[in-house]
Amino acid sequence: MANSATRRIESMLRIRRFEEQLVRLSQAGAFPGHYHVYIGQEATAVTVCENLTREDMIFTTWRNHGHLLARGARPDRMLAEILGRAGGYAGGKSGTLHLSVMELGMPATSAMVGGALPLATGAALGLKQQGSSGIVVAFFGDAALDEGAFYEAINLAAVWKVPILYVCENNSIPPEKRKRGQFPSSTLAAAQLVDVPRALQIQSEVVDGADADSLSECFRRLVAEVRATGSPRFVEVRCTRWPGNVLVWPDLPCGESSLDWAFASKPELPELAAWVQTSDPLLLYLRRLVDAGQLSREVAAATDARVREEMAAAVRFAETSPWPDAAEATTDVFAQGSRP
Ligand SMILES: Cc1ncc(C[n+]2csc(CCOP(=O)(O)OP(=O)(O)O)c2C)c(N)n1
């Protein structure tokens, strides 16, 4: 029985299992450099994307894997890209930080804090000028409010009246948990983040990032409003940072998530157990569906097994994908027709 609730669980599980494989691959040395996982924020990407059409566009950040998967990107080509292989979406040239899939309306990912916001706002102006029915969704972190580009972009969106939904995923690390080298997010003079867009006449609201039902209601309504009015809206999604992400490098504190954690069993690490209990959008939603009789634990387990197999196949695809040809190094780097 595939109703919308079980499809939503499956989409969230695809993100969770993808990211867990990625942590495993990174720790095994399968790819160099930093990367950012979306564990603990899955319900946001999934409930936004279930309201989008083919005409819509998405702009995102370094924490982009969940947005791409929720939009329908193939995990095997994403992983190949992250591993720098020829089978990746950009032939191995973008890596994790610049993952993009033009045919899914995700033309660019910026790794600059706030960097995607002027691009997203310009794209929304472009859609308006073309008379398109499409809208733009811009996903960004709370630290974007520390950047001038954010203020410039949202002010112009309000002045120009363009169809864009700003989704600020606020996963701030509490100061006492920050490790050396980690950046504080959003040291704002405003009392709360939404005071800023509200001052610029953009209707704004706060939603609980751990509550898939609230997110679903919020994004169904706001995507429809942006589409109907052609005007911007702003949402602050309050998430509690996943304990595996309170480190400079992501880690799986108690291994891969177990669906049983949604019920009687608990992860051994008290901090993770507390997070699962109060803040994990996936396991909280699973428990709610099972308690309401909308999903059986057996169907959930079978869905998880299918998703795990899909991710194992994606890892095989990525690891056996060839390295790019050295002769390709300078192709697709400059815009076609641009002057040297
Ligand atoms: C303009 C700029 N300054 C600094 C950095 C270094 N940097 C990378 S991630 C990050 C913090 C991002 O926090 P947030 O926007 O809240 O996103 P999160 O990673 O928490 O999802 C910083 C400062 C950067 N990428 N770009």
Ligand SMILES: [Mg+2]
């Ligand atoms: Mg943040």
